[in-house]
Amino acid sequence: MDAPRDAPTDTDSAGILDTTGILDEALERLHACGPERLGRLTNHAPMAVEALAARGRPGAVHRWLDLYAPKLEEFPARVEPVTAADWRTALGDPRRAADWIAYFHRELGERPWREVLAQWWPRLLPGMYGGSTHPVIRVGHAVRTLEAGGEATAPRLTELAHGLGYWAARHHPVTGIAPLPGAGSTADALDAADALDAVPALADRTHGGFPARLGRVRGLPVWAASVDGPEEARRRLTELVRAATHRYATHGHGDEIMLVHAATAPNAVLRALPALPRALWVPSLHAAWTASAAVTAMYAPDNSVAYDPPGTFTAQEVFERALAHGDEHVIKLTDTALDVGDERALAAALRAVELTDPLTP
Template identity: 75%
Template sequence: MTTTSGSTSRDTTGTLDEALERLHTTGPERLGRLTNHAPMAVEALAARGQAGAVHRWLDLYAPKLEEFPASLEPVTGANWQAALGDPRRAADWIAYFTRETAERPWRDVLAEWWPRLLPGMYGGSTHPVIRVGHAVRTLLAGEETDPRVAELAHGLGYWAARHHTVSVTLTGAAALPGTTAGPAAALALDAVTPIAERDSGGFPTRLARVTALPRWADAVSDPDTARLRLTELVAAATHRYATHGHGEETMLVHAATAPNAVLRTLPALPRTLWVPSLAAAWTASAAVTAMYAPDAPVDYQAPGTFTAEEVVERALAHGDEHVIKFTDTALDVGDERALTAALRAVEISEPLV
């Protein structure tokens, strides 16, 4: 396989802003539990040079969208703790963060709320933090337009509404430097014990069955080391999908995209938040691995020679929102194994029709 740079590009056409404005009239979920992936997917397409396809893709996805939910009671600085983790309050939370980001720099709002929200990044199948990661990437890469700041407010609001914590026991010895058998993150993911009853239950039910995970990230205390380990984790989870994605082709995507959302956000956060961010991202990636691991890996080889741009085009033609977002993460990793994993996602996932 021939690879080329997986660098992102600025959307100078205004298409992304138009798409975000269109999406901000819709809710963060549908059917009371399924995430609206469109804001994340259109950001990924725009970042990968596919802005011209954004509205066409969105027209195909539109039947999955629902109207913006009704408000119940305003969230304020005095009552926010009572509203945290209440999905009925999604509109109230989005309104709160819309006000906050209008009155203060978005980086200040993010820095204040990141440590409050981070312990609950497991709600909504990790989609809220992924949406925030896409929003932050766009804000860091280009102009801080009103729709892009509003998208961050929507992402933070969704996260606050779906805030859900987990409690797990860390077991075994820390595996930090890696060995001749492979990088530490890959070895740690290999050491994850699958949960019992993997053939039943949705994300929340399975998550409750995760009680123990390998000790890995808790030994890190230096911010720069945390960023390096997080980068390694994203690569390991992405590579692993090629051989293990068949365990659950959609949900195992999140073992890579959730920690990558955290990694994308680090440059906008105070360095003091990088170490706890690694710990939360590891728990998310390892938990998803435990929840959906297949009984055995497969030996998957890429079906030909492809450039990074060609892999993006294949993901767009396939259309599934998780495939698009996973391909976006694979291009961040940028090596041949990552692009092979993206092609595997195209192969085993159901296309958008």
């Protein structure tokens, strides 16, 4: 399948303001659908169409969405309203997804979106591991669109409500993860690539889905624990995204789908930082490290493999290959790879194209 060739633009820089209205149309179309399907799998369409628009390909949005549409399910039924007085009892209850989305829709209709995000980010951050980290990724895409400039349109605010509501419904903290013995200041001084290499793999990586495997993670290396300033937190988070993206090229064969999230989850946090109070940047770094390291522990292969891409490609050409392939994880990893912007990151995106089954009608 050839990539559509309608007016491609520079995909090297994300956050392009879509003035066509196509992204808003697609989001309105998607807001009639639930955040999950089959009771546990994530609806990736809002994230993928945002990536297409942000990379200057709004003309491909509806065609891609038509291919993905069979995976969509209707919006779930409400149970009972979430209120400011009882939200804690609804936190982490996936049956309450519609209730949570309605709650955030009301909140975002009454207050500035950055104010709502700043209030709820520290409440939700400890549970960013629920839903296989997809809720925070969806929020990161929504924030990028709102930060791109222009009017905060109703569909874009509603998309943030869906992302936050999904996060609240799937809120799942991690417990029982201890610093590895001897991993104090020495491990803290490692760069992100070495720290990911130091993550021990689970002994049993053949049974159970994400929640079951996460429950078996008992220890992770200390990394960046001494960071106490917002600018250093942003620098380290940028380093982590780069390292996790690079690592996919040589380790993605361990699980071509799930290891994408070792890079896209921390990148979602990084994308949200400009909209958050600086006091939240350090805890955001720590939560992102735990997410990336835990995914690495849960799905990394026993051995790395050398990978040489099949030629030299520009960022735009790599994104066109991801679009032609169509898989939502490939599109999202490529989107992150373009944020990183170097040859090793582009190689990781090309590796994902090779490893992953394409989206087909």
